[in-house]
Amino acid sequence: MIREKDIVRERIISAAMKIFSKHGFFKAPVHLIAREAGVSKGLVFWYFRNKQELIIEVAKRSLPLDIIDSCIEKSLVGRNMLECIGRGYMNKYRDPVHRGLLLHTMALETQSWEIAEDIRRLCEEKIVVIAERVFGKPSTKAKIALRAFFGGLMCYVLRPPKDIDEQTFLENLIDIVLVSN
Amino acid sequence: MIREKDIVRERIISAAMKIFSKHGFFKAPVHLIAREAGVSKGLVFWYFRNKQELIIEVAKRSLPLDIIDSCIEKSLVGRNMLECIGRGYMNKYRDPVHRGLLLHTMALETQSWEIAEDIRRLCEEKIVVIAERVFGKPSTKAKIALRAFFGGLMCYVLRPPKDIDEQTFLENLIDIVLVSN
Amino acid sequence: MIREKDIVRERIISAAMKIFSKHGFFKAPVHLIAREAGVSKGLVFWYFRNKQELIIEVAKRSLPLDIIDSCIEKSLVGRNMLECIGRGYMNKYRDPVHRGLLLHTMALETQSWEIAEDIRRLCEEKIVVIAERVFGKPSTKAKIALRAFFGGLMCYVLRPPKDIDEQTFLENLIDIVLVSN
């Protein structure tokens, strides 16, 4: 059962994502978020103790951790694993809101312990797991190849080149990564 | 001839890089920069019309554009080109100040026309040039491989893994990129 | 017959006394009072039109008017009168909650017509009545002595000296006041 209360909360988070994505976490005033969500400024502070708490909530949703976890859960291996991640990545960051948020969130690392931890997990723990799934073993070369994979994806979504479509990019990137090991 | 004027200006920029790197562009108050530079707050505004101008100045220095340009100027080709860029990248972003700044600067894209233009150049123009130098022709696959290269570098410097040293990472990454074409 | 309604009301007042005593009337937020009373914030406003009304209710109970009135009603004279008042005073303000409230309430004088009136009564009307009872006539000297009496009591309860117990203080104070006339 979805409660009214949660709906409002989600509406505020959605609005925050939009506003944060455009203005950045620290230049975005709370009153803009409230207006976008169609609630009063005071209500934002009823659902979130302070702006920082809202920032964290938004930031956590902006990282691709959810995508990676869901692909890991599916027990995919080899190319399928990379395709799952790549497609999820593309889907998520096709949305300009998420795209903008991704950078802001990564830049948040120096300022929030929680976000720093999430990014660490993303860059260290998960890479090992994926390396095992894709290459059978987390060798140094495998881990480096995966960094090239993730970096390539990030480069693409941050600034999608007009002359290369998603599908083409993904296939080629996966080829590059796989052929190397 | 280096004038006194320029020395002070540079001192302010250095201080700004340090402070911006730690606090982010918008949370960093000018008075902290002034103090770090050992000058008065007013003086900062004598050298820079406003904070935005200082931000742009710092941001432009934070991107790897200078490294790429210097490698291009050297007329390197093939593996040598990638090694030049890779090594320059590592050298620059080994400094935690630049590392922090890189993220903040990229996140600035939505808010500064100048920075957006620089990033565009980095991601589009330069990629083509480098593709020609490295692979002989700017094919789609070549451009994708270079995005994997840059993305991989970025992943590394943003969060250097403790179990892979710079040299190893670089050699492997270049292998991965080169073998693909 | 004590009704449920009155019990809740009293619980709110008690909670308010505690919170007001600690934080002061204006820094004490209503939600703290509600929590202390174990009721919802909304309910406080069902029993009291607004915060001001609750403040007045608490403030009126914080002055020693009740003590003085009860002693006057007992038709005491001379030393007995002073003893009655003194003992009542000590009993009431031994409680740190009342002690804190006394000061806050007196400071309220400039801001509440009702409290100002109560304090005026305390300092002017009652003094005359007591002067008659204690000294037989409300001479100037008698009224001054009584001010010394009340002031002495206030000094004691506001900051009870560790080396003088209540009983000793009271006896000596009464002696001082009585011997003067």
Place this chain on the structure above:
Amino acid sequence: MIREKDIVRERIISAAMKIFSKHGFFKAPVHLIAREAGVSKGLVFWYFRNKQELIIEVAKRSLPLDIIDSCIEKSLVGRNMLECIGRGYMNKYRDPVHRGLLLHTMALETQSWEIAEDIRRLCEEKIVVIAERVFGKPSTKAKIALRAFFGGLMCYVLRPPKDIDEQTFLENLIDIVLVSN
């Protein structure tokens, strides 16, 4: 040499005393103080780190500690000592601003360590010193008499009775206190 800077600071403090006296420390908004002082709101925070710091500054000036100290320094004894204090007290608190402030400041005790300490000194340390000067020894009775003295003074200034003038009140009060020992 009085510097411009100190003049502005003093102007702010004066304005604060006026406003605090009328509204109480916590109901008085800083912008009223700024307007009263003829400066911008921001400037108040240039001279005082925060409102609390301004409150403390004002509160410390509101207690009669300065008067008592100056009388102690004059090496007065007996009745002269009491006259000095009494007259200083009357002079200071004849000003309605100081009169209002006195209560607000005393009520501040629970909320500021510094003020609590000042009040403690006033009520404990100084009383002993004065007892020695006035009565030759700090006997229990002497200390109680002095509390009656201070309490009497406080009662008078807090609500000056229209039918007793300062001089009369003071003489009688001193008589009462002195005759007792």
Place this chain on the structure above:
DNA sequence: CATGAATGAGCCTTCATTCAT
């Protein structure tokens, strides 16, 4: 050039109060 006092806009946050349920 250099300083730092001064300004004012704007932000985060609190809180009394209302009201639908």
Place this chain on the structure above:
DNA sequence: AATGAATGAAGGCTCATTCAT
């Protein structure tokens, strides 16, 4: 009676920017 979500009005405070000295 009772709850707690919702509102809106301030308030404290920060900070970019200006300017007299």
